[in-house]
Amino acid sequence: SILAFAAIRNNDKIGLMIFSDKIEHYIPPKKGKAHIWNIIRTILNFQPEGRCTNINLPLEYLLKVQKRKCVAFLISDFLAKDYEANLKLTEQKHDLIAISITDPREKYLPPIGYIHLQDAESGETLLVDTSDKEMIKQLTSHEQKRRENLKKFFHSIGVDTIEIKTDGSLVEPIIRYFKMREKRH
Numbered sequence: 001s002i003l004a005f006a007a008i009r010n011n012d013k014i015g016l017m018i019f020s021d022k023i024e025h026y027i028p029p030k031k032g033k034a035h036i037w038n039i040i041r042t043i044l045n046f047q048p049e050g051r052c053t054n055i056n057l058p059l060e061y062l063l064k065v066q067k068r069k070c071v072a073f074l075i076s077d078f079l080a081k082d083y084e085a086n087l088k089l090t091e092q093k094h095d096l097i098a099i100s101i102t103d104p105r106e107k108y109l110p111p112i113g114y115i116h117l118q119d120a121e122s123g124e125t126l127l128v129d130t131s132d133k134e135m136i137k138q139l140t141s142h143e144q145k146r147r148e149n150l151k152k153f154f155h156s157i158g159v160d161t162i163e164i165k166t167d168g169s170l171v172e173p174i175i176r177y178f179k180m181r182e183k184r185h
Helices: 003-008 033-045 055-066 084-093 133-156 171-184
Strands: 014-019 023-030 071-076 095-102 114-118 125-129 161-165
Touching: 003 014, 003 023, 003 171, 014 033, 014 055, 023 033, 023 055, 055 071, 071 084, 071 161, 084 095, 133 161, 161 171
Parallel strands: 071 095, 095 161
Antiparallel strands: 014 023, 114 125
């Protein structure tokens, strides 16, 4: 919605692609307030069918349907696998910006004893002892390295990133990015 309102301000076209393990919904880019409200309504009311994530699908679809260079925002937690080649290919044709969503609980689990963690996509559960300091340290270290590697990869292929934490502001990081981008251009 924030990006849609930015598009109105700049008189830009905006489209929407919602994906899971398939392309769930696609609205081609257009201008206009009625179109923007349709996109926002879709975002707020959409119920996905798929539970898994395949980042390759929207990247491949974008390359097929969007012939002219565009600015594309890819919003994900980027926990999927094997999408790097398509990300690089998409960045070569379009101006791709990754909006990386993180949950602080992926970095830190409070020491409350045994808990069941469930993978939202696979449904797989794991019993974890959060009072096991060594195990928590390894989990935290692994997640931190994954995030750092992701950031380095994005930077190496020229993909800008906006990091949004689920316990923080959605608006601030996006505004900061647009201000920084304005200075560059």
